[in-house]
Amino acid sequence: MSEESLLNISNLTIHYHTVEGVIKAVRNVSLNVSRGESLCIVGESGSGKSTLGLAISLSLPRNAVVVEGSMVYEGVDLFKLSPPERQRYRGREISMIFQDPATTFNPLFTIGEHLVDILRHHFGVSMDEAVARAIELLRKVQLSDQDRILRAYPHELSGGMLQRAAIATALSTNPKVLIADEPTTMLDVTTQSQILELINTLKQEFGLTLLLITHNLGIANEICNRTVVMYAGALIEEGPTDEILLNPLHPYTAKLIKAVPTITKEQGRLSYIPGMLPDLRNPPAGCPFAERCEFATRYCNSSSIKRVQVSPGRRVACILHGAEA
Amino acid sequence: MSEFRLYFNLIRGSPIYLIGLLLVSSFVIIGILAPYILTKPADAWGLTYDISRRFQPPSPEHPFGTDEYGRDVFNRVLLGTRFSLMIGVGVVALSLAIGIPVGLVAGYVGGKAGTALMRVTDMFLAFPPLLLAIALAATFGRGLLNTVLALSLSWWPWYSRLAYIQVNSVKSLPYVDAAKVVGVSELEIMFRHVLPNSLTPIITQATLDIGSAILEASALSFLGVGVPPPTPEWGLLVSSGWGTISRAWWISLFPGLSIVITVLGFNLLGDAIKELMDPRLRNLLSVRRV
Amino acid sequence: MSVLLEVRELVKHFPIKSGLFGRVTGYVRAVDGVSFKINGNTVFSLVGESGSGKTTTLRCILRLIEPTSGEILLDGRDVVRLKGKEVKWFRRNVQAVFQNPFLSLNPRMKVRDLIGEPLKTHTEMSDDEIHRKVNDLLAMVGLPSAVANQHPPSLSGGQAQRVAIARALSIEPRLLLLDEPTSALDVSVQAQILNLLMELKERLKLAYVLVTHDLSVVRYLSDYVAVMYLGRIVEVGSVVEIFNDPKHPYTLALLSSIPVPDPNVKRLRRRLTLPGEPPSPINLPHGCRLSSRCPYASNECMVKEPDLIRVSDTHYVRCIKVVKG
Numbered sequence: 001m002s003e004e005s006l007l008n009i010s011n012l013t014i015h016y017h018t019v020e021g022v023i024k025a026v027r028n029v030s031l032n033v034s035r036g037e038s039l040c041i042v043g044e045s046g047s048g049k050s051t052l053g054l055a056i057s058l059s060l061p062r063n064a065v066v067v068e069g070s071m072v073y074e075g076v077d078l079f080k081l082s083p084p085e086r087q088r089y090r091g092r093e094i095s096m097i098f099q100d101p102a103t104t105f106n107p108l109f110t111i112g113e114h115l116v117d118i119l120r121h122h123f124g125v126s127m128d129e130a131v132a133r134a135i136e137l138l139r140k141v142q143l144s145d146q147d148r149i150l151r152a153y154p155h156e157l158s159g160g161m162l163q164r165a166a167i168a169t170a171l172s173t174n175p176k177v178l179i180a181d182e183p184t185t186m187l188d189v190t191t192q193s194q195i196l197e198l199i200n201t202l203k204q205e206f207g208l209t210l211l212l213i214t215h216n217l218g219i220a221n222e223i224c225n226r227t228v229v230m231y232a233g234a235l236i237e238e239g240p241t242d243e244i245l246l247n248p249l250h251p252y253t254a255k256l257i258k259a260v261p262t263i264t265k266e267q268g269r270l271s272y273i274p275g276m277l278p279d280l281r282n283p284p285a286g287c288p289f290a291e292r293c294e295f296a297t298r299y300c301n302s303s304s305i306k307r308v309q310v311s312p313g314r315r316v317a318c319i320l321h322g323a324e325a
Numbered sequence: 326m327s328e329f330r331l332y333f334n335l336i337r338g339s340p341i342y343l344i345g346l347l348l349v350s351s352f353v354i355i356g357i358l359a360p361y362i363l364t365k366p367a368d369a370w371g372l373t374y375d376i377s378r379r380f381q382p383p384s385p386e387h388p389f390g391t392d393e394y395g396r397d398v399f400n401r402v403l404l405g406t407r408f409s410l411m412i413g414v415g416v417v418a419l420s421l422a423i424g425i426p427v428g429l430v431a432g433y434v435g436g437k438a439g440t441a442l443m444r445v446t447d448m449f450l451a452f453p454p455l456l457l458a459i460a461l462a463a464t465f466g467r468g469l470l471n472t473v474l475a476l477s478l479s480w481w482p483w484y485s486r487l488a489y490i491q492v493n494s495v496k497s498l499p500y501v502d503a504a505k506v507v508g509v510s511e512l513e514i515m516f517r518h519v520l521p522n523s524l525t526p527i528i529t530q531a532t533l534d535i536g537s538a539i540l541e542a543s544a545l546s547f548l549g550v551g552v553p554p555p556t557p558e559w560g561l562l563v564s565s566g567w568g569t570i571s572r573a574w575w576i577s578l579f580p581g582l583s584i585v586i587t588v589l590g591f592n593l594l595g596d597a598i599k600e601l602m603d604p605r606l607r608n609l610l611s612v613r614r615v
Numbered sequence: 616m617s618v619l620l621e622v623r624e625l626v627k628h629f630p631i632k633s634g635l636f637g638r639v640t641g642y643v644r645a646v647d648g649v650s651f652k653i654n655g656n657t658v659f660s661l662v663g664e665s666g667s668g669k670t671t672t673l674r675c676i677l678r679l680i681e682p683t684s685g686e687i688l689l690d691g692r693d694v695v696r697l698k699g700k701e702v703k704w705f706r707r708n709v710q711a712v713f714q715n716p717f718l719s720l721n722p723r724m725k726v727r728d729l730i731g732e733p734l735k736t737h738t739e740m741s742d743d744e745i746h747r748k749v750n751d752l753l754a755m756v757g758l759p760s761a762v763a764n765q766h767p768p769s770l771s772g773g774q775a776q777r778v779a780i781a782r783a784l785s786i787e788p789r790l791l792l793l794d795e796p797t798s799a800l801d802v803s804v805q806a807q808i809l810n811l812l813m814e815l816k817e818r819l820k821l822a823y824v825l826v827t828h829d830l831s832v833v834r835y836l837s838d839y840v841a842v843m844y845l846g847r848i849v850e851v852g853s854v855v856e857i858f859n860d861p862k863h864p865y866t867l868a869l870l871s872s873i874p875v876p877d878p879n880v881k882r883l884r885r886r887l888t889l890p891g892e893p894p895s896p897i898n899l900p901h902g903c904r905l906s907s908r909c910p911y912a913s914n915e916c917m918v919k920e921p922d923l924i925r926v927s928d929t930h931y932v933r934c935i936k937v938v939k940g
Contacts, residue, residue, distance in 0.1 A: 044801040158892055188664035189828065190889050193872035197888070215802060218874030242878040259806035261835040263858060263873055264880055269813070270835070272806035276771055499719040506677050507733045507782070508706030521723045 006209055007033040007056070007177065012069030014051055014060070021281040025051040025064070027233040030307075033177075038203060038210040040224035040241065042217060044256070046277045048233040053181045053213045057096035058086055092122065095175035099182040101166035105154040111165050112150030115172055122173045137168040140205070142198060160191035164198065171206060178203070181213040196223060217260055221245055226313070229253045232278055232288035235307070239314035249316040252289045287318065295320055345593025352587050356410030359403050369400035371555025380573045390575035392565060401557040402580050408558045409587065412473055412542040413535035419477035420484050421531055427481070428488025429523070433496055433515045443489060449482040455541055462550040472542055472551045480538070484527060491523035498522075529598055536591025543584050559584050618652050618691075619822050620676070620709075620790055625649045625685035627671050631897065643896050645671040646682070647846035653822055653839075655789065660825040660833040662869075663843035666893055669826045672843075673792055676824065677711055678702070689790070707737055710783035714795040716775035720767040726753075726778050727763040733786045752781040756811060773804035780811065784819065793825045797832060809835055830873055834858055839929065842866045845896055845904040848923070852930035862932040864909050865889070903934070911936050 014026040026048040033039055043049040054060045056071065058078060070077045078089060098104065105114055115134040119125060125133070131150070138146040141164040154162060163183060170178060180199060184192035200223060203210050212223055220227050220241055227244050229237040229252070237250040248254040258271035275292035278284055284291065290300035299319055307317040360366070367373045371394075378395035381387055389398035431442040449457070462475035495501070496519050504514045543560025545551030547567075552558040554565070559580040566576025626649075628642040646668040653659045661669040675682045678694060687694040689705060697705055710733075713719035720729055730752055731745045740748065750760045756777040767775050776796065783791060796812065797805040813836060815821060825836055833840055834854060841851040842865065850863040861867045864887060871886040889908045894900055900907045902917040909916065915935060923931040 044803060160892055189830070189872045190664060190868055191892060193874075193888060196874070216874060217802075217876035221876050221878055222874045245876055245878050256803060257876065259803045260876055261806070261809065261831040262875060262877065263831050263834045263870060264875055264877065267835055269810050270806035272810065273803035499713050499715065500721045502677075502679055503711070503713060503719045503779075504721070504732070505679060506706070506709075506711045508703055508736050509732060510736075517724075518721050522721065 004035045005032055006035040006074065007031075008070075008072045009033075009056070010070055010072075012052070012055065012071065013067040014048075014055055015065050015067050016051075016061075017063045017065065023280045024283055025233055025280060026055065027283065029069075029230075029233075029235045031228060031235060031238075033209060033211065035176075036207060036209055037226055038212065038224045040220040040227040041211060041213045041230060042215070042220050042227055043230035044215055044277075046232060046280060047230040049213045049230050050181055051233075052230070053096065053179045053211065056177070056211065057094050057179050058090040059096065091170075091175070092173045093175055094177040094179065095170035095173065096179040096181065097163070097166050097170050097183050099185045101159065101162040102154055104166040104169055105162075107154050109153075110150065111152055111154065111157070111169075114169055115150070118169065118172050134168075134172075137172055138165070140171070140202065141165070141168045143168070159187050160195065163187065163195055167195075167198065167202065171202065174206070175208070177209045177211065178206075179211045179213065182215070183212075184219070185215075199223070217245065217257060229256075232283060233280060234288050234317065236287075236289070236318070237316045238307070239311075239316075243314060249310065249314075249321050250289075250318045251293045251295055251320070339597070341593055342597035345590050345595075345597060348586060348590025349594050352406065352590060353410065355403065356406045359407040363400050363403060365397045365400045368396040369404040369557060371396065371401070371557060380569070382573070383575055389579040390573065392562075392573070392576045393569060398562070398576055398579055401562060402559070402583055405557040405559045405562060405580060405583065408469070408552065408556060409539045409542070409584075412469070412476075412552075412558075413538045415473040416476040416480060416538040416542070417531045417535050419473060420480040421527070423477065423481035424484025424486075425488045425520075425524075425527065427485040428490075429492055429515065429520055431485070432489040432492030433511075433519055442485075446482045446485045446489075449479070450486070452479070454479040454483075455544065458541060458545060459548065459550055462545050467550065467553040469552050469556070472545055475545070476538060476541055480534075484531065487527050487530060488523060491526060492519055495519050495522045533591055533595040533598065536588040536595075540584060540588050617654065619655045619689070620653045620824070621651075621686075621688040621691075622672070622676065623650050623686040623688070625672060625675060625687065626683045627668075627675055627680065628683045641897050644846050644899060645896060646675065647899075648685075649843070649846070649848055651841055651848065651851065653790075653824065655822050656816070656820045657838045658816065658823040658825060658836050660827065660837040660840045661843055662827060662830060662833050662840060664828055664869075664893065666845065666896055667843040668846040668896075669843050670794065673711075673794055673824065673826045677709070677792060678705070703737065707786050708788050709790045709792065710786070710788040711792040711794060712776070712779050712783050712796050715799040716772065716779045717767060717799075719779055720775060720782075722766060722768050724766070725763065726765055726767070726770075729767070729778060730763075730782045730785055733782060737786045748785070749781075752785055753778075755784070755815075756781045757807075771804070772800050773807055776800060776804075776808050777811065780808075780815070784815065784821075787819070788821075790822045790824065793823055793827075795827050795829075796825070798827065798829060805832075812836060830858075830870065842869065845893060845899060847904060847933065849905070849934070850930075850932045851923070852926070852932075856927065856930040860930075862926055862930070862937045863905075863934045864911055864936070865905050866932075 009029060009031045012026055012029045016023040016025050029052060041049045041052060055066065066079055071079055073089065073093065078086060112134060115137065116130040119130040119133050134150060135146045138149055143149050143161060143164050149165065157165060183199065184195050187195060196219065202208065214220060224241050227239065227241040228235055229244065229250065231252050237244060237253050244253060245257060248257055255271060255273045259273065261267060261270055273292055278288055278291065284301060286301040287305050290296040305317050305319060307315045308322055309315050310321050363369045373396055375395035378391050379393050381391040383390045387397050387399060389402060392398055427442050427446060431439040457479040458475045461478055462472060465471035465475055501514060501518055504518050542551060543563065546558045546560030547564040552561055554561060562580035563577045566573060570577050625646055627646040628644050630639040631641045631643060632638065633640045649672055651659065661672060663669045674680045676687055682695060689708060694705055727749050730749045734740055734745050734748060749763055753760050753762060758774060758777050762770065762774065767778065770778065797808050800808060809832065816823060823836065825833065827833060837854045840854055840857045841848045842857065842863065843849065844865050850857065850866045857866060858870065861870055868887045868889045891908050894907055902920055904920065906912040906916040921933050921935045923933050924937060925931055926937065
């Protein structure tokens with residue numbers, strides 16, 4: 001396993017400054033992304049998965065502060081760059097699509113205006129050339145009737161079509177990394193499966209590195225060969241998706257998998273996770289899951305728990321599996 | 326409750342908003358305490374007449390000087406704060422008392438009755454409010470109560486519009502459906518579920534309008550259709566010094582400044598509250614909930 | 616067991632008005648002839664994607680909107696034509712839980728008053744009795760009595776949905792309509808609510824009508840399932856029949872588009888992906904409503920819309936291909 005590392009995040013900590021206090025959304029996250037892989041970031045609300053996605057795509061909101069950590073992309077620490085230098089990466093090397101595709105577009109401009117504008121600005125091509133490329137992009141995301149789509153305003157398209165258009169926009173600059181934050185959560189299931197299939201196809205065609213952020217373990221299973229699990233801002237488990245789903249090591253991951261009702265078999269009572277997410281303004285020093293965990297010992301609450309490798313590519317932050325307390 | 330603390334934190338963070346809050350709160354405090362902190366109550370109430378002291382410029386004895394009857398302008402302005410507060414609160418309260426029920430019924434009941442109510446509202450809205458107030462005040466005659474009445478009658482349609490819009494958006498929220506499913510009567514839904522949830526923006530707007538109400542009341546008094554002398558109403562005080570402004574500028578200047586500062590205070594506070602209502606900031610506040 | 620609720624040929628068309636004088640230029644055929652029956656203490660699910668008419672059906676049953684035609688019978692009495700006291704009788708027997716508890720609970724009322732409101736409306740109980748009953752109801756849904764003095768916004772999503780359930784059950788209805796009851800909740804919380812609903816159904820002998828797009832929730836809770844597409848039921852049957860032996864191409868497509876979090880399954884063996892998106896409910900296709908997207912469609916399908924065809928006593932399907940194999 002000597003895959004080339006494309007993106008290396010280490011000890012990343014991100015805080016949001018809000019009027020309600022400082023929210024420690026991402027804490028001490030380290031993650032290595034290989035070129036061409038498809039990696040899922042799985043977590044529930046408040047896990048910090050979306051914040052991590054925004055950080056990687058260099059589009060954190062203004063009230064977010066990178067407190068600590070580095071993000072090395074092809075040898076360059078992106079957090080050390082000046083804002084104009086960062087612009088060269090944002091949306092060009094690293095692109096992002098969102099749960100609500102409407103956020104990609106300004107409602108006052110047509111899909112075509114968006115695409116042509118980006119293409120002309122990025123590649124310096126002529127108007128005709130840009131239009132030709134835009135049509136080609138729409139064809140690649142399997143939108144038929146490209147001329148009509150180019151002239152359409154965002155609100156004139158259905159959710160599924162708009163997400164396809166958003167993908168076309170995200171790919172217009174030939175990025176190397178595509179971050180998809182819950183890209184199908186707002187869509188119907190039959191549309192969802194179309195979009196997931198499309199993302200998979202495009203990943204191959206464009207040679208993308210895909211980071212898929214989702215709460216849906218089924219999507220992780222279908223799309224990604226590797227998965228990381230986040231809880232309350234911490235990255236608690238990492239490994240091949242199949243192994244995580246079949247043999248989860250962290251108690252949280254195990255509980256989460258058992259809590260999902262499935263269509264494939266009849267189930268008795270579902271297992272669930274008692275208690276609530278810790279207050280992210282004042283997260284516990286030790287394992288964030290300790291207070292809801294049936295296996296918790298007094299060591300879990302003490303100091304911060306490091307992730308340890310249990311097998312090649314498989315890491316977990318839990319003292320049950322030998323993580324240092 | 327926590328929302329108030331939150332507002333407070335935001336206001337505390339910005340010096341301009343803090344000035345607004347300070348100006349408004351000192352206006353309210355002085356307005357309430359005015360009769361008890363006067364140094365020359367008889368001057369303030371306009372009961373004295375001392376020709377030997379007339380037209381004295383500001384001095385330690387008379388910080389704002391004296392007027393054409395030899396009364397202490399400082400004391401008159403101080404007491405004027407109370408009248409301005411009374412008029413401002415009175416106008417807004419009375420306007421709300423008319424505007425909210427009209428908007429609530431028109432918005433919730435809708436149909437022909439609702440349309441009719443809103444047409445009446447629109448008729449009032451067609452007049453410039455100050456012109457309407459002047460006309461009404463002239464008809465009613467001078468007096469504190471008449472001034473409040475005249476201003477309120479020109480103002481309520483704005484609140485009725487605002488209430489109508491609010492009620493219309495609140496009545497389609499799921500908790501109104503949920504109340505219907507429970508079997509709660511329409512009247513109870515209107516008063517228990519729709520009205521309380523429509524009020525916040527209306528009350529906020531109304532509080533800020535106190536500043537404009539004071540300004541308009543002063544305008545009426547200045548034009549001679551508002552409060553009658555010798556009430557120390559600010560507009561009236563400005564007007565009383567108007568004829569002698571070249572000789573004794575202080576008679577008009579200090580009450581004028583009081584109006585400007587008070588209105589400024591309400592506007593600054595208004596900006597703060599508008600920023601708090603900004604949906605982008607709302608999102609920021611809800612980060613915790615995600 | 617006797618029939619509790621029967622829906623007969625329910626139709627709801629929303630007029631589309633345009634121009635200055637609101638001239639009716641067409642109709643959205645949201646619900647277009649839906650019939651089904653529910654016995655006591657069973658769970659019947661209406662499942663479909665957006666635009667299927669499932670929510671409109673639910674709103675008609677709840678008397679929130681008036682159907683264009685058709686009958687809704689509770690204990691054999693037509694719900695649509697009830698007046699005065701009879702409406703109260705209906706409300707006592709039929710209650711509902713909605714998708715987002717933060718929107719379906721008045722944020723300015725205390726939990727105690729929210730749960731007490733139906734009791735005040737429908738019973739002669741004294742304030743003391745209501746006070747005690749509210750505490751009992753909170754205990755029933757697994758909440759501490761201290762919650763009674765809080766307002767909904769200070770609760771977690773799971774707690775708030777429990778309050779909504781306690782409120783709906785306070786007057787002991789026999790039928791509970793569930794409108795996407797867990798779609799706004801996190802997976803681990805969803806499991807708690809689903810368990811609670813299952814438990815309460817057994818304990819209180821309740822019947823549920825569940826409206827959702829989430830087939831895994833349907834599988835977990837339901838006894839019978841009706842699959843809706845563009846205002847029509849296309850297949851109805853017991854949960855085993857629908858999930859193990861789907862007959863309608865749309866049902867199959869719906870089932871096979873759900874990502875399953877089990878690496879050994881990945882997806883159902885029989886797979887069907889539908890191209891495109893549902894057509895507009897204003898201009899419905901001729902013949903079978905799925906014919907424009909169905910890979911099995913023949914000329915016959917484009918001409919006449921099939922009736923429901925019997926597969927078993929409980930299993931019916933609206934597709935001619937089933938009969939012909």
